[in-house]
Amino acid sequence: MPETTVLDAARRAAPNESSAPRAFVKSFGCQMNVYDSQRMADLAAGEGYREAAGPEDADLIVLNTCHIRERASEKIYSELGKLRELKEERSRAGRRTTLVVAGCLAQAEGGEILRRQPAVDVVVGPQSYHRLPELLREAEARPGVVDTDFPAEDKFSRLPASAPEAVARRGVAAFVTVQEGCDKFCSFCVVPYTRGAESSRPVSAILSEIEHLARSGVREIMLIGQNVNAYHGADRQGRPVGLAPLIAAAAAVPGILRLRYATSHPNDMDDELIAAHGRLEALTPYLHLPVQSGSDRVLASMNRRHRVADYINVVDRVRAVRPDIALSSDFIVGYPGETDAEFQATLDLVREVGFASSYAFKYSARPGTPAAEMAGQVDEPVKAERLGALQALLEEQRQAFNRACVGRRLAVLFEKPGRHEGQIIGRSPYMQAVFAEGPASRIGEIAEVEIVGLSANSLRGRIVSPTS
Ligand code: SAH
Numbered sequence: 001m002p003e004t005t006v007l008d009a010a011r012r013a014a015p016n017e018s019s020a021p022r023a024f025v026k027s028f029g030c031q032m033n034v035y036d037s038q039r040m041a042d043l044a045a046g047e048g049y050r051e052a053a054g055p056e057d058a059d060l061i062v063l064n065t066c067h068i069r070e071r072a073s074e075k076i077y078s079e080l081g082k083l084r085e086l087k088e089e090r091s092r093a094g095r096r097t098t099l100v101v102a103g104c105l106a107q108a109e110g111g112e113i114l115r116r117q118p119a120v121d122v123v124v125g126p127q128s129y130h131r132l133p134e135l136l137r138e139a140e141a142r143p144g145v146v147d148t149d150f151p152a153e154d155k156f157s158r159l160p161a162s163a164p165e166a167v168a169r170r171g172v173a174a175f176v177t178v179q180e181g182c183d184k185f186c187s188f189c190v191v192p193y194t195r196g197a198e199s200s201r202p203v204s205a206i207l208s209e210i211e212h213l214a215r216s217g218v219r220e221i222m223l224i225g226q227n228v229n230a231y232h233g234a235d236r237q238g239r240p241v242g243l244a245p246l247i248a249a250a251a252a253v254p255g256i257l258r259l260r261y262a263t264s265h266p267n268d269m270d271d272e273l274i275a276a277h278g279r280l281e282a283l284t285p286y287l288h289l290p291v292q293s294g295s296d297r298v299l300a301s302m303n304r305r306h307r308v309a310d311y312i313n314v315v316d317r318v319r320a321v322r323p324d325i326a327l328s329s330d331f332i333v334g335y336p337g338e339t340d341a342e343f344q345a346t347l348d349l350v351r352e353v354g355f356a357s358s359y360a361f362k363y364s365a366r367p368g369t370p371a372a373e374m375a376g377q378v379d380e381p382v383k384a385e386r387l388g389a390l391q392a393l394l395e396e397q398r399q400a401f402n403r404a405c406v407g408r409r410l411a412v413l414f415e416k417p418g419r420h421e422g423q424i425i426g427r428s429p430y431m432q433a434v435f436a437e438g439p440a441s442r443i444g445e446i447a448e449v450e451i452v453g454l455s456a457n458s459l460r461g462r463i464v465s466p467t468s
């Protein structure tokens with residue numbers, strides 16, 4: 001290892017802010033990917049990097065990638081092509097740029113990324129990014145470092161706490177990863193391979209992180225995991241605790257006004273968690289519960305291990321304790337072998353349940369997953385047609401849900417200034433964006449807002465409650 005490294009130089013330079021090196025971390029994936037990006041930014045800050053506004057003024061560029069669908073991966077390679085040019089340009093100006101590819105594509109493709117794009121200095125997977133500082137040092141001596149291990153050590157305990165200023169910059173709503181990985185092996189999905197086996201963080205570590213966030217101004221926490229309701233972290237006595245008691249403990253942290261969680265698997269919606277929706281004031285009446293398909297045959301082939309009726313049963317039980325709950329879901333159209341009648345069954349399920357918002361995707365064959373090898377791959381035009389039909393129905397339901405909110409009073413947590421002077425924007429309990437006239441001092445507060453109108457993607461409201 002060289003005596004003096006860029007990082008050492010960074011540390012020395014840190015007190016003089018203008019000459020400090022800058023890091024740019026860009027997220028391409030899900031909420032966990034966003035959380036990981038923030039934690040990598042924290043690691044970079046610990047090494048003396050300040051946040052860069054964009055890649056052009058960054059000495060360290062981290063792309064945190066996703067592998068869930070083919071398009072997600074292709075996007076990264078085209079982005080890397082552009083960054084190679086930027087790196088060369090900066091190099092001609094005598095500035096060094098370190099290029100890191102992190103995340104699920106890094107895990108899936110490892111050294112292949114270096115072969116396809118030699119300008120990359122470091123490839124690091126989602127379970128080893130806490131080693132980023134060491135990897136940067138290694139890459140300085142010898143670019144082209146790959147770390148896609150699933151180390152035994154606890155990544156989270158090795159991450160530095162986010163600086164209060166960074167937390168404040170990120171806003172009043174924050175993600176906290178509580179569970180990671182997946183053992184379910186749905187036949188279409190790469191996550192069990194890219195994120196590894198399911199594991200839960202201990203309760204005390206999660207609560208300390210939430211307390212720290214709350215002290216730095218966070219008011220809403222979203223507990224996240226690939227299968228967050230499979231959470232079974234240890235309490236102080238080492239006994240496993242489910243998601244419901246964790247939510248209750250998080251709700252008791254001073255300053256925390258609102259909690260939500262994602263993403264849930266229908267099979268892990270236990271009685272205690274369902275009851276929590278009726279019991280816990282701070283838990284938002286919003287549930288993202290992916291179903292993927294409305295056909296039992298397709299669900300079985302997907303290895304989802306539940307039937308349509310089981311899903312509806314979960315929905316009924318949640319609605320029984322929380323009648324106003326807003327539901328959202330994920331759907332895949334054009335899964336191998338999906339017939340037109342099976343697709344129609346998905347539309348029927350959507351009509352039966354009624355969703356406030358949802359995501360629909362065309363099936364994308366992922367290398368190494370069982371579904372990619374199945375007979376009956378569906379043609380692209382058929383997938384496109386089904387996606388269009390499903391999205392139209394989901395959009396109709398979303399708009400109907402929003403229209404039904406007009407005239408109601410909703411508790412809005414204000415998050416940031418709006419586009420116009422004197423306007424602030426927040427979220428309803430159903431996660432809709434709500435605009436209102438109001439002072440910036442109300443950001444971070446929950447106010448009662450009368451919904452007076454609609455825009456394409458948001459609600460317009462009038463604050464009716466006095467400042468708390
Ligand atoms: N753990 C969550 C979802 C993780 S991935 C769950 O079990 O529901 C997020 C969404 O991406 C999935 O719900 C699914 O709808 C979609 N998805 C995953 N793999 C896909 C693939 N190969 N093609 C298309 N969509 C996919």
Ligand code: SF4
Pocket residue numbers: 182183184185186189190191192226227265
């Ligand atoms: Fe993927 Fe299924 Fe695991 Fe969700 S439950 S992450 S869809 S394998």
Ligand code: F3S
Pocket residue numbers: 028029030031032033065066067068103104105190191194195226
């Ligand atoms: Fe993508 Fe990995 Fe998340 S594949 S969806 S970034 S878990």
